[in-house]
Amino acid sequence: MRHDSDVLAKQLLGVFAAATALLLALVLGFLIRESVSVISVAHVWHFLTDDGWYPLERRFGLLPMAWATLVVSLGALLVAAPLALALAAYETFLASPVVASILRLGMGLLAGIPSVVYGLWGLTVVVPLIAGWQAPGTSLLAAILVLALMIVPTIAITSSAALARVPLPWLQGAAALGMSHRTLLLGIAFPAARGGIVAGIVLAAARALGETMAVLMVAGNVVQTPSSLFDSVRVLTANIALEMAYAEGDHRAALFASGLALALLVLALTALAHRAQRGGSYAA
Amino acid sequence: MLFGAVLGAAAALCVLALAWVLWDVARHGLTLWSWSYLLDEPSNAGRSGGIAPILVSTLAILAVALTVAFPVGVATAVWLAEFAPGRAAPVRLALHALAGVPSIVFGLFGSALFSVLLGLGFSILSGGLTLACMMLPPLISTTEAGLSALPSEWRRGGAALGMSRSSLVAHVLLPAAAPTIVAGAVLAVGRATAETAALIYTSGYVDRMPGSWLDSGRSLAVHIYDLSMNVAGGDRAAYAAASALVVLILVINLFAASVRRRWALRQLAPD
Amino acid sequence: MHPQFGRRQLLVAALGIGAGARSTLTWSAERLTLTGSSTVAPLALEIAKRFEKLHPGVRVDVQSGGSSRGIADARSGIAQIGMVSRELKPDEADLTSSVIAIDGVSLIVHRSNPVATLSDDQVTAIFTGKVRNWRDVGGPDRVISVVSKAEGRSTLELFTAHYKLRNSDIRAQVVIGDNQQGIKTVGANPGGVGYVSIGTAAFEAGQGTPIRLLNMGGVPASVAEVRKGRFPLSRPLNLVVRGEPSQLTKSFIAFAQSSAVYDLVEAQFFVTLAPA
Numbered sequence: 001m002r003h004d005s006d007v008l009a010k011q012l013l014g015v016f017a018a019a020t021a022l023l024l025a026l027v028l029g030f031l032i033r034e035s036v037s038v039i040s041v042a043h044v045w046h047f048l049t050d051d052g053w054y055p056l057e058r059r060f061g062l063l064p065m066a067w068a069t070l071v072v073s074l075g076a077l078l079v080a081a082p083l084a085l086a087l088a089a090y091e092t093f094l095a096s097p098v099v100a101s102i103l104r105l106g107m108g109l110l111a112g113i114p115s116v117v118y119g120l121w122g123l124t125v126v127v128p129l130i131a132g133w134q135a136p137g138t139s140l141l142a143a144i145l146v147l148a149l150m151i152v153p154t155i156a157i158t159s160s161a162a163l164a165r166v167p168l169p170w171l172q173g174a175a176a177l178g179m180s181h182r183t184l185l186l187g188i189a190f191p192a193a194r195g196g197i198v199a200g201i202v203l204a205a206a207r208a209l210g211e212t213m214a215v216l217m218v219a220g221n222v223v224q225t226p227s228s229l230f231d232s233v234r235v236l237t238a239n240i241a242l243e244m245a246y247a248e249g250d251h252r253a254a255l256f257a258s259g260l261a262l263a264l265l266v267l268a269l270t271a272l273a274h275r276a277q278r279g280g281s282y283a284a
Numbered sequence: 285m286l287f288g289a290v291l292g293a294a295a296a297l298c299v300l301a302l303a304w305v306l307w308d309v310a311r312h313g314l315t316l317w318s319w320s321y322l323l324d325e326p327s328n329a330g331r332s333g334g335i336a337p338i339l340v341s342t343l344a345i346l347a348v349a350l351t352v353a354f355p356v357g358v359a360t361a362v363w364l365a366e367f368a369p370g371r372a373a374p375v376r377l378a379l380h381a382l383a384g385v386p387s388i389v390f391g392l393f394g395s396a397l398f399s400v401l402l403g404l405g406f407s408i409l410s411g412g413l414t415l416a417c418m419m420l421p422p423l424i425s426t427t428e429a430g431l432s433a434l435p436s437e438w439r440r441g442g443a444a445l446g447m448s449r450s451s452l453v454a455h456v457l458l459p460a461a462a463p464t465i466v467a468g469a470v471l472a473v474g475r476a477t478a479e480t481a482a483l484i485y486t487s488g489y490v491d492r493m494p495g496s497w498l499d500s501g502r503s504l505a506v507h508i509y510d511l512s513m514n515v516a517g518g519d520r521a522a523y524a525a526a527s528a529l530v531v532l533i534l535v536i537n538l539f540a541a542s543v544r545r546r547w548a549l550r551q552l553a554p555d
Numbered sequence: 556m557h558p559q560f561g562r563r564q565l566l567v568a569a570l571g572i573g574a575g576a577r578s579t580l581t582w583s584a585e586r587l588t589l590t591g592s593s594t595v596a597p598l599a600l601e602i603a604k605r606f607e608k609l610h611p612g613v614r615v616d617v618q619s620g621g622s623s624r625g626i627a628d629a630r631s632g633i634a635q636i637g638m639v640s641r642e643l644k645p646d647e648a649d650l651t652s653s654v655i656a657i658d659g660v661s662l663i664v665h666r667s668n669p670v671a672t673l674s675d676d677q678v679t680a681i682f683t684g685k686v687r688n689w690r691d692v693g694g695p696d697r698v699i700s701v702v703s704k705a706e707g708r709s710t711l712e713l714f715t716a717h718y719k720l721r722n723s724d725i726r727a728q729v730v731i732g733d734n735q736q737g738i739k740t741v742g743a744n745p746g747g748v749g750y751v752s753i754g755t756a757a758f759e760a761g762q763g764t765p766i767r768l769l770n771m772g773g774v775p776a777s778v779a780e781v782r783k784g785r786f787p788l789s790r791p792l793n794l795v796v797r798g799e800p801s802q803l804t805k806s807f808i809a810f811a812q813s814s815a816v817y818d819l820v821e822a823q824f825f826v827t828l829a830p831a
Contacts, residue, residue: 003448010367016359017368017375020424023417024378027385030393054723056706086294094288095295103295105537106302111474112533113305114505117526120512121305123736128743135746136700136728149301154471156298158426161467165433182287196464199429203422203471206383213480213509221705221730232728237386241481242732244388245621246707259389266384267377327604328822329597406588406618489596489618500616510619513733515597516755516824517762 031263035256037249047254053223053234055243055251062258064225068140068233069262071226072215073208075144076151081201083148084155089185091156092163093171104160111153119217122146127218134230138220141229146214151204158203162196163189202273206266212237236262306530313523321524326491329515330507335525337493341408341501342477342532344494345487348412349476353419357472358458358465360420361427366453376428383421390418391482399486406500411487415479419472426471430464431457462547470540477533480505504529585613587803591625591638593733594752595792598656598823599638602811605819615807622709626650629797635804637795641709652793655811656825659753659789660710661776663738665745666765670694673769679718681748684726689746702740702749703727710734713790714750742766753786754778754824781826792825 032039038047043060050061091103123138126145131137166189174184190197220232221242234242236258247255324334364372394414404410434457442452458465480503488500491507502510508525511518589599596619603615618634625637629650643652662678664670670693673681680686682701689697703725704711715722729744731737734751741747742765753776756768768776772787780786794808810816817827 003450005451006449009448009450009453010363013359013363013367016356017363019356020360020420021375021378023420024375024382026397027382027390027393027417028378030396031385031389034392052723054706057721057723059723083294083298086291087298090288090291090295094291101541103299104541105534106299108470108474108537108540109306109530109533110298110302111471112477112529112536114478114480114508114526114529116480116505116509116512117309117529118305120522120739121308123739123743125304125308127740131744135698135744136702136740137744138729138740149305152298152301153474157467157471158429161426161430161464162433164463165430180287185287195433196429199425202380203383203425206380206421209384210386212386212388216732217736220728221732222727223730232730234730237388240386241388242705242730243707244392246623248623256389259386262386263381263384267381269384270377270380329601406616484619488616489600490616491600500618510593510597513735514593516735516752516758518735 028263031256031260035253035260038253038257043254043257047257053239055247055254058250060250060254061223062236062254062261064223065234065236065239065258066261067225068219069209069235069237072140072143072147072219072233072235073205075140076147076208077201077205079144079148080152080204081155084152084200084204085159085190085197087152088156088159088163089189092160093185093189094181104157107153107156107160110149111157115150115211115213116217118146118150119214122214122218130230136220136232138218138232139230140219140226140233143215143219143233143235144229146218147208147211150211150214151208154204154207155197155200158200159193159197162193162200165196166192198273202270205269209262209266210237212241216241309523309526309530311523312520313525313527316520316524317527322528325493326507329518330491330511330525331515331518331521335504335507335528337491338502338504338507338525339528339532341487341494342503342505344408344497344501345412345415345483345503346473346476348409348497349415349419350473352413352416353423353472354469356416357420357423357468358427361424361431362453362458364424365428365431366449366457379421379424383425386481387418387479388481390414391485393417394482395485404498406486406488406490407498408487408494408501409497411483411503414482414486415476418479418482419476422475423468423472426468427461427465430461430468433464434460459547463544466540466544466547470537473536473540474533477503477529477536478505479503480509484509504532585610585803587613587615587636587807588618588634589615589625589636589638589794590618590620590628590634591795592622592640592792593619594640594658595638595655595794598792598819598825599794599811601819601822602655602816603807605816606807606810609810610806613803623707626795629795632797635796635801636807639793639795641712641790641793643793643795647795650795650797652791652795653808653812654791654793654828655808655816656792656820656823656827657781657789658792658825659776659778659781659786660713660750661753661756661771661786661788662748662750662769663741663756663766664748664769665741666760666767667745668694668697668767671770672773675718675772679720682718682720682726683724697746700728700744700747701726702729702731702737702744702747704737704750705730705732708732709790710750710752713788717788738764738766750788752824753781754826758824778824778826782829789826 046060047062050059091100126142127137216238221234222232223234226233240255321334323336327333398404398410398413490500494501508522511522600617622639625639628634629637677692737749737751741749820827
């Protein structure tokens with residue numbers, strides 16, 4: 001049956017969606033326009049093979065920073081995901097309502113604290129701790145720890161909402177069958193909420209890849225391929241932040257190109273996640 | 285039992301980390317608090333005086349961002365999930381790509397589009413609109429995920445009852461997905477309050493009380509950044525401003541929790 | 556029942572925005588915009604506030620974004636005045652600069668490091684990675700953590716010019732962006748060494764931050780020495796304009812160079828232009 005209100009709704013909503021699509025096209029177009037002068041096979045070759053990043057001497061080796069970005073984000077995800085999922089599971093199923101709302105509040109708080117505050121805390125608390133172990137303290141490890149703390153709320157909040165959607169009859173059935181908490185969570189709740197959880201993790205990965213300030217303050221910012229947790233590293237976003245104000249011409253375009261590369265990376269990640277998610281939520 | 289204890293321990297760890305950060309902020313910053321702190325203008329490059337104009341600017345920027353991002357975001361998500369899933373792929377793709385773009389790039393984009401092309405200059409409007417762009421991806425992603433996860437039987441059931449799709453969405457689906465939508469909004473607002481780089485280029489650096497939406501005004505996050513990274517001896521004041529920001533986020537989150545409770549009560553489907 | 560509050564909020568917000576927009580479109584003709592160096596910005600902000608008090612009806616907006624932005628905006632007309640934390644380069648001869656303050660740059664180490672001075676050769680050796688441990692320059696047995704600035708910063712250019720190095724020669728363990736970050740980084744690391752603004756470092760050291768300033772070429776690193784012109788490493792903080800400035804611009808620049816703002820300059824731990 002075709003309702004008039006549906007036709008109207010579809011058009012109205014379509015306008016909003018078109019506005020969103022336009023916006024996205026504008027942002028991506030801007031990125032591409034600003035980096036176009038260095039998008040060529042020759043330039044990409046330079047990005048991959050130049051020795052070191054010294055733009056004023058026309059050396060544009062991006063690879064060490066690309067590795068650093070990947071390792072920092074991956075490390076942060078590996079640390080944050082288990083913690084956040086455990087937190088979400090606890091808050092949804094095991095905590096009393098009072099504790100649960102306190103936990104939710106806490107996660108919302110963590111989500112809104114500016115990266116500069118995390119960076120300050122990292123620089124004044126985490127870095128000296130690591131420096132006591134091995135100089136200089138500003139390191140891959142510091143970046144991973146601080147970044148992990150920053151993305152825990154993203155995963156926790158989305159996973160919590162996803163877990164809350166698991167149909168109650170399923171949980172009641174599991175309890176009736178005498179399943180332990182562990183079996184229930186790992187065998188039923190998490191798989192059922194897989195869609196939302198993966199979405200949360202992808203969002204967190206995107207946030208981790210795009211995070212600038214906090215990482216800039218604690219990672220050390222030396223352009224080198226990381227070979228140990230205590231090495232000082234520079235991620236692509238910190239590079240943009242450090243040099244954008246002073247960059248011109250090809251240097252500036254190269255910075256925008258690294259921003260474009262980040263966007264494409266998140267895209268690839270998302271596509272991978274969707275593939276892994278095929279056959280996802282049982283409820284749909 | 286052991287498993288439950290492990291989960292509880294993980295939760296406690298996260299809470300501990302949060303408490304550590306907040307304790308650091310409060311310890312250094314709350315000593316500067318007083319009523320005049322919240323009502324005065326900053327002086328001495330922000331190291332003394334108060335943060336009244338900055339609070340106003342921050343709230344104004346947030347208001348613009350939310351007013352634009354929330355309707356557009358929810359509408360787009362509904363469209364993607366309910367009305368045109370076939371044509372959704374490119375939009376969804378672009379959304380995900382955008383989630384990975386660094387904030388400084390958004391700042392430069394916002395500066396180019398809103399400040400220069402649309403002639404808004406350094407202004408609250410400029411900053412708010414730029415923030416709205418940044419908030420759309422997480423908002424749309426979570427809302428759409430929330431809607432997609434709802435059982436498809438509901439849609440068939442609605443059709444069987446002769447309900448229009450739009451009616452179903454408005455009366456059944458959105459309220460049922462409300463917790464997820466609120467979660468998405470909380471994340472998006474969190475991103476907005478935490479944003480610094482994008483706002484330096486758009487809503488700017490001025491610490492005067494804004495007189496209009498076209499005035500430049502610095503947000504709390506920009507103020508904190510300037511005081512801690514740029515102004516000598518600005519650390520105490522930076523922490524004090526950070527404390528104010530934490531209180532602001534707390535208020536917003538409490539509001540979101542009450543909204544979530546209110547909407548959950550209106551759910552038509554059994555939980 | 557629909558959740559009503561959403562619609563009501565939207566309506567109120569829309570009215571508010573409309574009302575706000577309508578009331579804003581009359582700008583006073585007397586408006587000045589400065590953009591540029593984030594080092595100069597806090598000083599310019601305070602000078603602007605004092606200027607506004609003396610000239611009611613005038614609005615002076617200060618934005619940051621970096622010295623290069625200051626130059627670009629001064630050229631394109633987006634800003635009437637650009638803030639630049641260095642001397643103008645030869646290819647920037649289309650702009651005129653006016654110095655409003657001087658900023659000395661000194662080496663700092665962690666307070667627990669007994670080394671009090673380093674010769675030019677020692678500094679070069681440390682920063683190029685030839686010397687890796689403090690004991691090789693008379694200090695304790697501790698790994699040196701070199702803290703250097705990111706490429707393009709004027710402080711870095713000052714440093715490399717003085718010690719006749721290229722940026723690619725420097726082997727740093729940590730790279731930083733702003734002065735404050737440098738201070739905090741060295742303060743967090745007992746083996747750290749870096750170079751930052753003298754005034755800021757002196758203030759922070761006085762506040763208890765665990766850093767210490769090193770002598771340079773026998774001259775103690777202090778604001779007094781910079782004022783006397785005896786400290787080897789210093790840079791001017793400039794206001795730049797293109798072409799013939801307006802009356803308001805001229806008036807502001809003159810004010811910024813006058814003794815009426817010396818206290819503001821010193822409050823930011825820079826050195827005034829007052830004769831020593």
